[in-house]
Amino acid sequence: MTDVLKIENLHVSVDEKPILNGVNLQLKRGETHALMGPNGSGKSTLGFAIMGHPKYEVTEGRILLNDVDVTEMEADERARLGLFMAFQRPIAIPGVRLADFLRHATTNVRNPERKEGEDLIPMREFRKEIKEKMSQLQMDTEFARRYVNDGFSGGEMKRAEILQLAMLQPKFAILDETDSGLDADAVRLASQSIAQIGGEEMGLLIITHHDKLLEHNPPSHAHVMLGGRIVESGGVELAHELHSNGYERIRKAYPDAAAMERAMQDEEQTV
Numbered sequence: 001m002t003d004v005l006k007i008e009n010l011h012v013s014v015d016e017k018p019i020l021n022g023v024n025l026q027l028k029r030g031e032t033h034a035l036m037g038p039n040g041s042g043k044s045t046l047g048f049a050i051m052g053h054p055k056y057e058v059t060e061g062r063i064l065l066n067d068v069d070v071t072e073m074e075a076d077e078r079a080r081l082g083l084f085m086a087f088q089r090p091i092a093i094p095g096v097r098l099a100d101f102l103r104h105a106t107t108n109v110r111n112p113e114r115k116e117g118e119d120l121i122p123m124r125e126f127r128k129e130i131k132e133k134m135s136q137l138q139m140d141t142e143f144a145r146r147y148v149n150d151g152f153s154g155g156e157m158k159r160a161e162i163l164q165l166a167m168l169q170p171k172f173a174i175l176d177e178t179d180s181g182l183d184a185d186a187v188r189l190a191s192q193s194i195a196q197i198g199g200e201e202m203g204l205l206i207i208t209h210h211d212k213l214l215e216h217n218p219p220s221h222a223h224v225m226l227g228g229r230i231v232e233s234g235g236v237e238l239a240h241e242l243h244s245n246g247y248e249r250i251r252k253a254y255p256d257a258a259a260m261e262r263a264m265q266d267e268e269q270t271v
């Protein structure tokens with residue numbers, strides 16, 4: 001059976017301020033979906049809500065992974081079930097080496113029943129695997145000895161995330177602006193690497209303002225978010241249209257969502 005991630009009528013608030021107003025989305029493993037929309041439309045919020053970030057409160061609707069309701073689950077439980085998100089601004093964990101972090105995370109995902117303190121994946125097995133993955137991604141193995149995101153350049157942070165994606169092999173991955181702050185070569189490399197490790201194996205939800213990331217990961221579906229809801233969905237041609245022409249057509253076609261966008265912006269300015 002194909003794995004399915006289903007978002008049903010999702011309403012999400014942050015500090016009691018409504019951000020998402022009824023999002024519906026269905027993503028199957030093996031599909032690539034592009035999520036687009038103007039700044040502040042709620043794309044990252046959807047990602048955080050799917051991952052169970054405690055600041056993002058679901059006030060209505062459900063998130064289902066293979067018909068299991070995960071809406072109330074803790075973030076680490078969701079990760080163990082196969083959900084992954086690469087953050088726009090990942091946090092640094094000084095003193096924890098990337099390799100150790102990945103060994104813990106990989107063990108937890110492969111053995112969802114594992115309790116804290118129980119055995120990790122044997123070191124030799126893990127080393128062999130991470131070496132293979134790093135060579136596949138053209139990464140220097142020394143990189144895994146560095147502390148997680150501590151002093152990483154923008155490009156290195158993204159490389160670390162991609163390595164994490166390769167090791168964890170989640171069922172579904174949300175990639176939030178994996179291209180932000182990267183130079184053209186780095187975007188190409190990131191894009192190729194994601195295609196290499198994602199491929200048929202994962203369901204990808206790619207949040208991006210740029211065309212490049214989609215070049216090697218052509219979306220089977222594209223969605224536009226405006227004022228906290230997905231107002232239009234289509235195929236790859238929709239993604240190209242929005243990249244070329246922006247969102248004016250969308251604002252005209254969905255005046256209610258455009259009004260909501262303006263209201264959210266006004267509220268932002270008065271805070």
Ligand SMILES: Nc1ncnc2c1ncn2[C@@H]1O[C@H](COP(=O)(O)OP(=O)(O)OP(=O)(O)O)[C@@H](O)[C@H]1O
Binds near residue numbers: 019038041042046
């Ligand atoms: N943690 C938070 N605290 C306060 N407000 C938030 C938080 N997260 C999101 N918001 C607000 O929710 C709205 C949607 O933000 P979000 O980051 O989801 O948009 P986005 O579509 O991802 O934008 P961008 O394209 O600029 O990344 C914005 O008004 C933002 O200020």
